[in-house]
Amino acid sequence: MQYRNVCVESFGYTLPEEIVTSEDLERQLEPLYRRLRLPEGRLEAMTGIAQRRFWPAGTLPSDKSAESARQALDAAGVRPDQVGALIHGSVCRDHLEPATACRVHHLLGLPATCQIYDVSNACLGLLNGIVQVANMIELGHVRAGLVVGTESSRQLVEHTITTLNAATHLTRRQIKTAIASLTIGSGSCAVLLVDRRLSRTQNRLLAATVRAHTRWHGLCQSGRDEAVGSGMQPLMETDSEQLMTEGIQTGAETFPEFLAACGWGRQQLERVFCHQVGLTHRKLMLEALGLDPSVDFSTVTWLGNTGSVALPITMAIGLERGVVAAGDRVGMLGIGSGINCLMLAVQWQRTLIRTQLETPRMRKLDRELSQISS
DSSP states (O other): OBOSSEEEEEEEEEOOSEEEEHHHHHHHTHHHHHHHTOOTTHHHHHHOOOEEEEOOTTOOHHHHHHHHHHHHHHHHTOOGGGOOEEEEOOSOOSOSSSOHHHHHHHHHTOOTTOEEEEOOBTBTHHHHHHHHHHHHHHTTSOSEEEEEEEEOOHHHHHHHHHHHHHOTTOOTTTTHHHHGGGGBOOEEEEEEEEETTTOSSOOEEEEEEEEEOGGGTTSEEESSOOOGGGTOOOOEEEOHHHHHHHHHHHHHHHHHHHHHHHTOOGGGOOEEEEOOOOHHHHHHHHHHHTOOGGGBOOOHHHHOBOGGGHHHHHHHHHHHTTOSOTTOEEEEEEEETTTEEEEEEEEOOOOOOOHHHHHHHHHHHHHHHHHHHO
């Protein structure tokens, strides 16, 4: 897929205030750790994740999605009545029905002519939404579209801890399928795409490449369809080792096609943003793609795996911190369970930031990150 008329105009994101460290989770897992004689620090040592964040109990994804979407619209100076499409792409949603996009549409005051729906595809939901809105813009159906999502990890992590402590029959080997669930974090992100004739940035989306290896669809799955807003208690089982191996292989097979689609050489990528799983996954993925770690910007150590939000929120934070310069070739390299891969190429020109709002937030994040490093 190639594009001539689509620009990635702006981002908005929202982070929870509550920080939960891996040490905090291990204290809650004390019955399990004591019974299996697990060493303290095991969770962070295995994953490289020091922190993740939780929304307050009862938070609806739509509330945070609307907040992030407003930021994206305000940063770009795009009015709600100019938005022709809204896609809510996170795993978490308010209810099984109606679409969470309905309430976000209402909260934002978008026009009645705006196309709205939810997209669900594990950790690729927001990237899939970007492609769908880009296609609408390229075909001339809309001039601007929002892709947004909010992931909430509290229910999954807390239910996983309760289950692990109560299941006294589990062995060290058997608990491995639950480790990935303890890495999940919360966050919200919105991406605004516009027709290049409406754009103030000219951040051109050039190409998208997809690949599906669905023979591995059973490596990471929840027991049933869960909606956060209903108070359900999700539980996931993940074969982390094979999922990582097959996911990296899928990415390695997609990458040459991606480079060919955008006409770039591997060494021409000035910056990449990848799905955030863990430090081992990051190292092996970059090695498999032949990319220097210095071109990758990461948030996984302090945000954990925020699902479909992980890649776009990492890009938003990286843009805030100035890691992308005018003229940079940017790769958005997404992989999700299923296994699916989606890679996007963007020629960056200009970052729109509401400085009066972002500077205090960046200072706060810097203080929190310095506590991790110390």
